[in-house]
Amino acid sequence: MDYFITQNYLVSNSPITQNVSAKDIIPFVGTSSEMYVQPLLGSYFYNHILSAYNAQTLNADEITLVEKIQPVVAWRAAADAVYALTYQLKNKGLSTQNGENSEPAEAEQVVMMKRHYDQKAEFYQKRLVQHLILNKDKLPEFTADANTDSEVVDMIPNDDAGYNNDMLMI
Numbered sequence: 001m002d003y004f005i006t007q008n009y010l011v012s013n014s015p016i017t018q019n020v021s022a023k024d025i026i027p028f029v030g031t032s033s034e035m036y037v038q039p040l041l042g043s044y045f046y047n048h049i050l051s052a053y054n055a056q057t058l059n060a061d062e063i064t065l066v067e068k069i070q071p072v073v074a075w076r077a078a079a080d081a082v083y084a085l086t087y088q089l090k091n092k093g094l095s096t097q098n099g100e101n102s103e104p105a106e107a108e109q110v111v112m113m114k115r116h117y118d119q120k121a122e123f124y125q126k127r128l129v130q131h132l133i134l135n136k137d138k139l140p141e142f143t144a145d146a147n148t149d150s151e152v153v154d155m156i157p158n159d160d161a162g163y164n165n166d167m168l169m170i
Contacts, residue, residue: 001030001050001054002053002054003029003030003032003033003034003050003073004033004037004050004053004066004069004070004073005029005070005073005074005077007022007025007026009070009074010025010029010074010077010078013070013071013074014074014075014077014078014117015078015117016077016078016081020081020085024081024084024085025077025081025085028076028077028078028080028081028084029073029077031080032072032073032076032077032080033050033069033073035076036072036073036076036121036125037069037072037073037128039149039150039151040125040128040129040132040150040151040152041132041142041147041150041152042142042147042148042149042150042151042152042153043147043148043149044141044144044146044147044148044149045139045141045142045144045147045150048141049062049065049066049069049141053066061135061138061139062139064131064135065131065132065135065139068124068127068128068131069128071120071121071124072121072124072125072128075117075118075120075121075124076117076118076121078117078121079114079117079118079121082110082113082114082117083110083114086110129152129155132152133152133155133156136156143156
């Protein structure tokens with residue numbers, strides 16, 4: 001299953017290069033999607049969009065939404081991969097990579113790069129939240145009663161709320 005991005009998208013739109021093995025990065029794509037996108041969309045809508053993405057049955061509004069999701073997943077995967085690509089758990093414990101003509105990064109540099117990538121991901125997450133709020137009427141599964149666990153649905157102003165609802169004016 002693809003979690004909204006392909007390996008080509010990841011290499012073209014993040015600091016992850018082609019010399020990084022797909023098997024080393026793929027686990028971070030799935031967990032990034034589940035940890036950072038699913039809570040925003042809600043489980044019901046997330047599963048709907050992910051299934052439609054993989055079946056290639058997205059409508060035009062859903063394609064636009066996926067285009068907002070993709071950089072979130074890519075930058076979160078890059079941020080999560082920083083530690084794992086620097087420090088790998090081997091049969092003799094945690095070790096750093098020390099390949100030919102390369103030097104492992106200092107711990108401070110690793111933390112700094114993770115923070116840098118997280119900041120980019122947060123920017124794209126804010127754009128995704130804004131998109132969801134502004135386009136809620138185009139995404140009926142997002143506001144469906146079955147979509148009970150979205151962090152964003154509760155942020156949407158109630159159009160029916162006015163000055164005369166359930167408020168006692170004295």
